[in-house]
Amino acid sequence: MTRIGVVTFPGTLDDRDTQRAVRVAGAEAVPLWHRDKDLKQVDAVVLPGGFSYGDYLRAGAISRFSPVMETVIEQARGGMPVLGICNGFQVLTESHLLPGAMLRNESLHFVCREQKLRVENAGTAWTADYSAGQEIHIPLKNIDGRYTADERTLDMLEAEGRVAFRYLDVNPNGSQRDIAGITNEAGNVVGLMPHPEHAVEPLIGTAGTDGLGFFTSILKKLVAA
């Protein structure tokens, strides 16, 4: 069975929901602990949302140097698929696996809403089950969600098709160019602020199962590999 690791840092909140989403998609969820360098031979890793290390210093800044991240960074550079959700996205930018940085929301408010997104890149390891241009609804909840990078980096991301998701209708946090999520050059590392793991079952909210595609995408890719 395909094994997908879900990392728990001190202060992580959404590890259980993420494990559940992995199981709903049909894979085995493997809990990974921040102090453990061993990834237990997983095929992919998800860094879930929350407030790891209390967001002290900067969101994701301390987690980035945890033992588990040493291995995640090394293997991600070697092609292992990694998805960072919310705080996980912040960890990925702090790790320099993804360019740019996340700052306090322009409104200074914590934002919690059902967010409409457009899938801009359906060619990554985590988005293949969507189609380019598809509009999806995914829950969003953060206070440090303002994606920021210099103009040259933004132009590069646009030119290379590496803006994976864009906010539609409302830009909830002042992110530059309405960016909700990005991918690395190889397409194995993806980060986004909205929470697909909260939208995998029809019972919960209007988002329904719009988030399930992240987890079925990676499963199909790994099974095919």
Add this chain to the structure above:
Amino acid sequence: MARVVVDVMLKPEILDPQGQAVQRALPRLGFEGIADVRQGKRFELEVEGPVDDAALARIREMAETFLANTVIEDFTVRVDGSGS
């Protein structure tokens, strides 16, 4: 022990809504004439041993890799002479 101070500030081109919120609150409190406020972080490091060039180089490395995120922030390192 010698104290070294690392100041971390958002780069000038980065929007600082927290600083703006502080600036907007000032006139209401009777503090006029402040055109702009930028908010940053200050780290006070108590250094064991001499603060020589090598120690300062290590602290700059620490600031570069950890205390500041140089994608969005600038930092300065200085020895605090006012301490004991």
